[in-house]
Amino acid sequence: MNKQWMSVLAVAALMQGCATVDRRAIPVVDAGAPVSEEVAARQGYRAPAAPAAAQQEDSGVVVMVPQGDSAPLQTFAAPDTAFSGSVDSGSAAQPTWQPAPSISAPASAPAPSAPSGIPSSSSGLAADEQLDGPVLALLTTAQQQQGGGDLNGAASSLERAQRIAPREPQVLYRLAQVRLAQGDAVQAEQLSRRALSYASGRPALQASLWELIAQSRERQGDAAGAAQARERAKVSL
Template sequence: MYGGQPKIQKPSVSTQKQTKPPSAAAKGTVKTQPIKDFSDVKPEPFSPSEPASSDPVTLEALEPSAPTPPSPSELTPFQPIEATVRLSPVVTALVSAANQNSNAGDLDSAATSIERAIRIEPRNATLFYKLALLRLKQSKPNLAEDLAKKSALLAATDTTLKKHCWLLIAHAREMQQDFSGAKAARAKADNF
């Protein structure tokens, strides 16, 4: 705005030359042809370059041998434990709701309830252990291992909880096919 009046720019000569009327633009159009119907195209039969051998190939011959995962009965046994520290009424209600959801098979809602409880009591090692258990049930062993490690750190003098945390870590490592790590975690659990 200049002096209270809007300033209107007039098109310059160069912009007028660039803009062509629609009839001039139509002269440079490209005509296209309709797509051909592919219904008459027949696929060519596949002929392998080498004749197939008549010897059966076993799966063991194709893949290198890897350690076989242990059956569920061979995995590190551990038992879920109950809270050893007195919980606030709100956290108790959230843990109760999480237990009900977990028993009903709704692991996501159970994990959400425990996460809310952790926001209320962030230094409670038992809550982290319970969340680690839920993550293990959800087949998230990496997350379960990390949560169990945090629980073991927070459980300063609670040797029972520390032992259970390390057994859970061993179980999570076995689920990840880390058998040497699981053995080390079991050895650490035996120290408590």
């Protein structure tokens, strides 16, 4: 009877152990130390937007393939500043899609463009000031969490911001930073690239993103790729 009793106790103790898991015991991602690159990057935003320089051929974007057994694909040559004379507003979504000649865009239906929950990613001015209430609030929360060493919490808050404003490159940029701090350089680079696709006309942010790509590549042991990205960072500014 005693033996049985002991084993019951042991099982109970074991289960108890399972029930109260230390928050840092089973993290998804390794919570590294918070990094302070934050500050530098933010200053980067506020740097006066230099006129976009002409762009050389290599876009530096490498396309991934699922198993990585074929060579990375260089994308087609493209200048970084796409549109002439449309740097001021709404350039991110410029010509959109021109319907076929027979179809004219109707003027009747009001396009829900105004409050879409997606902050307009327009000019390359000090980008922080343009953020909407909810996104700014969540970015601030994430920053506090990161400052307190809670990288998982920060990433989670940033993903919440991303759901609210999926096309805001600053959210992706911050998420990439947190990922890098967590040691996931591959995702940091991928998220930065996604951010770049929404950062048209925001050279300061582009420069920061290229810089982050450079750091991610360094972390992955790709010195040449990092140097290439640094070149792009210079060009963007």
